[in-house]
Amino acid sequence: MTAPDPLTAPGIARRLACLFYEAFLAFAIALATAFVFSVFTQMRHALRGREALAVAIVLVLGLYFTWCWSRGRTLPMQTWRIRIIGPQGGAPSLARAWFRYVLCSVWLLPPLAFFAHQRVTDWKPVTAVLLGWIVFWALLSRLHPQRQFWHDAWAGTRLVDVAKPPAAS
Template identity: 50%
Template structure:
């Protein structure tokens, strides 16, 4: 039996909105959040890389690099799956963006993991072209930045302006700014 004086574990109002009423944050705000996330991930990946190199007693940067990449992929997967199933990463909290399923509910761990795997579409197409064509750093940068811009702009073709990896994962980014009362 539950105590009626205790607050229920119901999701927040922004997490319970329906698909029709949930507002998608603007593209510039989502991309600013994306860049901020990248800056925060630098620290996560630095610590994970240091831990890996310490535990494996790595003496040279190229020794075991495939194992390191697999370990960092796993670390990122855990990071994003955990935070997305809670609704927001730190960057998303800062930019007042929440990730939900299409009914406005919190993501399950499985759906968050699916979103993580599909989110690699931001990077995999240009990365797949780098090795076979032996592209240099300049070409790689242009290709990567160009693809990221194209992928971001493709959201303009979705009726609710969602990113396509969210569409495929059955997730959505919604505005999580606190509602204020206007006195017009």
């Protein structure tokens, strides 16, 4: 059996499963951030201070992902045996990890910008456009020579397979 090409990304299904797990973890971090923010600012009404809360959540998530990526992986990446590497083959620097975090906004901003100037009363179209965009963006990785996501190519990072541990005898 030959070893997988280290330049080729893990399969798209595995990367999307990891992304789904990351979304659950990010949601939990966002909830904890919102709780701490509301306690410290003595937030009494959900609509007051929501812009500052959104900025706080984006920054806390940025710190979490940047810190984890600069060490090579997040918990979901570890679970799905995926590692992130920089141009020299090791974990990316903090600056490169932060740049990757900024570029990862391409997963959410285009579909959300589509609905930005509308009052949304039905979330089904938003969900459909968001999920459709995520699938479309993920499939665009098939056009990359090493099957990497484009934000990784632009950030100078790569997602690689981590060898499966040998089975205990």
